[in-house]
Amino acid sequence: MDQPPPPPPYRPDGLQQPPSYGPQGAPLPPGTAWVDLTVQGSMLTSSPVTPTVLLNGWVVPARYGANRFPVPPGPCRVEASNQWLRRYGQAHLDFHAGPGQVVPVFYASPYHQFSRGAMGHVRQQRPGVLGLVLLVLAMVAVVALVVAAIALPVG
Numbered sequence: 001m002d003q004p005p006p007p008p009p010y011r012p013d014g015l016q017q018p019p020s021y022g023p024q025g026a027p028l029p030p031g032t033a034w035v036d037l038t039v040q041g042s043m044l045t046s047s048p049v050t051p052t053v054l055l056n057g058w059v060v061p062a063r064y065g066a067n068r069f070p071v072p073p074g075p076c077r078v079e080a081s082n083q084w085l086r087r088y089g090q091a092h093l094d095f096h097a098g099p100g101q102v103v104p105v106f107y108a109s110p111y112h113q114f115s116r117g118a119m120g121h122v123r124q125q126r127p128g129v130l131g132l133v134l135l136v137l138a139m140v141a142v143v144a145l146v147v148a149a150i151a152l153p154v155g
Contacts, residue, residue: 032099033103036105037053110126111127
């Protein structure tokens with residue numbers, strides 16, 4: 001078993017070469033297509049749990065931001081959903097990927113668990129804004145009613 005080469009000596013001027021780790025798996029066949037999936041949002045603005053992404057029926061390790069996955073040329077299906085108490089934000093996109101083609105795909109999870117997600121080849125608007133606004137307005141109305149009830153003199 002071959003040992004990896006020793007790390008390069010430390011150079012304080014910051015021009016240190018990155019270590020070489022050897023081959024990183026089998027080479028991809030020529031003509032491989034690519035899916036550039038952008039999961040819009042972040043752990044702070046969407047959900048602390050990253051969405052589950054399926055590429056042609058297989059779960060792939062996606063994170064918020066840009067993700068690039070190799071796919072064989074031909075028909076392709078990208079699915080995404082979130083999971084909290086239940087599965088929500090489901091969205092899918094079917095397309096044909098040509099050899100060597102890079103296909104952009106954008107997924108936006110909804111603002112709440114009662115809406116579907118949005119997916120397309122261009123940047124998506126997050127669904128569920130109306131539901132979120134109505135929920136916030138309802139909470140403000142309840143607080144205003146409680147404050148008004150406390151402030152009114154009895155009798």
